[in-house]
Amino acid sequence: xxxxxxxxxxxxxxxxxxxxxxxxxxxxxxxxxxxxxxxxxxxxxxxxxxxxxxxxxxxxxxxxxxxxxxxxxxxxxxxxxxxxxxxxxxxxxxxxxxxxxxxxxxxxxxxxxxxxxxxxxxxxxxxxxxxxxxxxxxxxxxxxxxxxxxxxxxxxxxxxxxxxxxx
Numbered sequence: 001x002x003x004x005x006x007x008x009x010x011x012x013x014x015x016x017x018x019x020x021x022x023x024x025x026x027x028x029x030x031x032x033x034x035x036x037x038x039x040x041x042x043x044x045x046x047x048x049x050x051x052x053x054x055x056x057x058x059x060x061x062x063x064x065x066x067x068x069x070x071x072x073x074x075x076x077x078x079x080x081x082x083x084x085x086x087x088x089x090x091x092x093x094x095x096x097x098x099x100x101x102x103x104x105x106x107x108x109x110x111x112x113x114x115x116x117x118x119x120x121x122x123x124x125x126x127x128x129x130x131x132x133x134x135x136x137x138x139x140x141x142x143x144x145x146x147x148x149x150x151x152x153x154x155x156x157x158x159x160x161x162x163x164x165x166x167x
Contacts, residue, residue: 006126007155009148016139018131018147022155026162028118031125032089034158034165035116041067044161047153050077055101061086066103080105081114091117096131110138 006023024031034040038054046052046069053076055066063083068076080099086092093116098109105111115130133139 005124005159007152009151011139011143013136013139016133016136018129018133018139018142020127020129020131020151020155022127022129023121024125024127024158024162026125026166027123028089028120028125030162030165031127031158032118034161035118035127036092038065038067040161040165041065044157045154046070046157047150048157055103059083059086064103066099068101076101078103089118091115110134110141112138112142 005025006021008019008021010019010021011017012019034044036059038057041057042052042054044052045067049072050069053068053070055068055078057063057065057067059065061083065081065083066078067081068078070076078099078101079096080103081094081096084093084095092114094114095111096114097111098106100106110133112134113132115132117128119126119128133142
């Protein structure tokens with residue numbers, strides 16, 4: 001695995017945003033597919049040692065992805081991503097939130113707006129994700145929950161998956 005791939009994790013407490021910019025050693029279409037197809041998301045979208053499990057997915061404007069991150073002991077942490085706009089292989093926007101196993105959102109946990117952009121860079125793909133929270137408290141809450149460590153591990157999992165798919 002190439003270890004010098006770009007990875008920036010920027011916290012902006014003035015704007016309540018996290019910006020994650022990550023380079024992947026794969027073509028944009030493949031990286032897009034890994035972000036937008038349940039069977040591929042289930043193979044990487046959770047930090048180790050957790051795994052991802054999709055309950056339902058409708059990748060369309062107004063659709064959603066309802067999934068869990070599952071511990072090795074079987075405990076499930078459910079979330080829901082509601083898709084707002086989709087520009088194939090370039091960008092999508094969505095609103096995420098913690099939910100229960102039925103997809104009902106947890107009002108006590110932060111929701112965030114996601115703006116995910118895919119671009120070509122020297123035969124690789126750059127994915128830039130800007131996550132905007134409603135308040136500084138919400139931003140602090142997800143940072144304290146280990147967002148940076150979780151995102152780092154999750155991106156490494158995507159690297160590993162891409163190596164098996166890009167043949």
